[in-house]
Amino acid sequence: MLIPGVPVKIKGLNKGVQQEILSCPFPFLSGAQTVLSCGREALYYGIKLLKHLPQRAHVPAYCCKSVLAPFKKLSIEINFYDVGKHLEPIIDKKSIKKGDLFLLIHYFGIPQDIHSIKQLCEKFSLILIEDCAHTLPDPQSSCPMGSTGVFSIYSLRKQLLVPDGGILVVNDNSLKERLSIIPKPKLKKVPLKKWLIMNFDKIAFFFGWPNTLKIKDALRDKISSTENIFYSSLLNEKVEISYLTLKVLSNVNFSEIVKIRKRNYYWLVDKLKDIDQLKIPFPILPDAAVPQAFPILVKKANYICAFMRKNGIGVDQWPGVELPKEVLSKFSGTFVWINSLILLPLHQDLKESHLKKIVKILKKSLKLCLK
Ligand SMILES: Cc1ncc(COP(=O)(O)O)c(C=O)c1O
Structure with missing residues (x-):
């Protein structure tokens, strides 16, 4: 999956x-x-x-x-x-x-x-x-x-x-x-490369194969440098947007998205709160929260992240390879987040069965990586 x-x-x-x-x-x-x-x-x-x-x-x-x-x-x-x-x-x-x-x-x-x-x-x-x-x-x-x-x-x-x-x-x-x-x-059509990547993930989500994360990680330097895709448009001062984005935007039910993400967030809090090897920095969401992902802090976050991605779970560390060179180790608070954060998926397409799978693989990775 x-x-x-x-x-x-x-x-x-x-x-x-x-x-x-x-x-x-x-x-x-x-x-x-x-x-x-x-x-x-x-x-x-x-x-x-x-x-x-x-x-x-x-x-x-x-x-x-x-x-x-x-x-x-x-x-x-x-x-x-x-x-x-x-x-x-x-x-x-x-x-x-x-x-x-x-x-x-x-x-x-x-x-x-x-x-x-x-x-x-x-x-x-x-x-x-x-x-x-x-x-x-x-x-x-x-x-x-x-x-x-x-x-x-x-x-x-x-x-x-x-x-x-x-x-x-x-x-x-x-x-x-x-x-x-x-x-x-x-207004423009979606560039073919982006369209293929979007649909590749979609097919893999519905049919459980292939693990596109493995392929993306292997090709990271070549295809996922957002710097090349987006920064170039800034330099050219060319403002473009695809029809697809506008069509999606005009149909979004924002309240529904907020509801699902908050529900998924608290489901994960409940299942993970008693695990000693991880910290939940935000166990309670403030009023205006619309979580994008579920942040946890763990030791050996990079190993755990790699293990989970190999097993098909789209976890991330942020900012990962996008960390600016200028940020030196003198920012001790920042470095805790860079080194220890893992973001678990909780977006609006995920149901309880997906969350269960995320928790299962996370527990397995903690056992293997932190023994
Ligand atoms: C905190 C933050 N601000 C701004 C941006 C820029 O957004 P975009 O990639 O749409 O240009 C990003 C993108 O990754 C981000 O993480």
């Missing part, structure tokens, strides 16, 4: 593409919105909307290369900050200056304490950006992730079976009127 780490099913497709979806993919959010090719492109254009380009950005050391790409392209100096036991920012107040950008990542769909971060940003006149690339907004929440920062960004390809898609949500009224400076995306 293959259990992919990201969704593989499409639930309902609109025949035509509704143009409204391009300007309001999340109708339950009050911010002005626009759809772009990917999350980093949304970050890039969000920063470009600002009236003055900031000189410096405070970015968590626990990040991936793609987060840094827009800052580098805009020649904004990056100042890394560490994260703590609950992934909260650890900020050296001496390093911040009025007008700097402050990037907050809601890792794996677990919301940060947005109220205290907002207060800090107000106190020091920082421009707060919410990075929601690991999640979707919850329509039922009174304060969904992404509704507080000056602007926020989302990345769709880890949340839905889509080949591309980034969403920029602008909450600051003075920036909303400037949205027209962002190029309108050109």
Whole structure:
């Protein structure tokens, strides 16, 4: 059985593409919105909307290369900050200056304490950006992730079976009127390579063979460098989005996704809470949570991850090979996460039978790897 780490099913497709979806993919959010090719492109254009380009950005050391790409392209100096036991920012107040950008990542769909971060940003006149690339907004929440920062960004390809898609949500009224400076995306068909990869996983999920994870891991350097696929579009300033993404987006039942993911999350908490060899850093989900995966902390995480993937479970370490070179070992909080985290799948396509299989293989790998 293959259990992919990201969704593989499409639930309902609109025949035509509704143009409204391009300007309001999340109708339950009050911010002005626009759809772009990917999350980093949304970050890039969000920063470009600002009236003055900031000189410096405070970015968590626990990040991936793609987060840094827009800052580098805009020649904004990056100042890394560490994260703590609950992934909260650890900020050296001496390093911040009025007008700097402050990037907050809601890792794996677990919301940060947005109220205290907002207060800090107000106190020091920082421009707060919410990075929601690991999640979707919850329509039922009174304060969904992404509704507080000056602007926020989302990345769709880890949340839905889509080949591309980034969403920029602008909450600051003075920036909303400037949205027209962002190029309108050109609609395109899904590139064949991406379409084949998407369907390969789907077939493997339904029929249990082959274990596409093994093949992908073997080919990692060649096919899964997102840097090549996405960064090139930023450099060309070419904004494109596939019809398929828009068709999927116009049919998503966000409340249903939130419900399933939370249910799967608590099922896993229940089954894993008494295992001594692992830690569950977030046993209780805050209100606005829309988990992308189930984080656990273990010793020898890389061995356990490799064992589970060999056995068809789409677990991941984050950011894995996407860790930026600039992040040095001086960020001790960050290094705990880099070395010990494993993300277990819990997305909306998974039923109890899949979760049981995940737990079974996890227990087996703990026994073998930690003996
Ligand atoms: C935290 C975070 N922010 C932003 C991005 C960029 O999203 P995209 O890959 O859609 O450009 C990623 C992608 O991996 C990410 O993990």
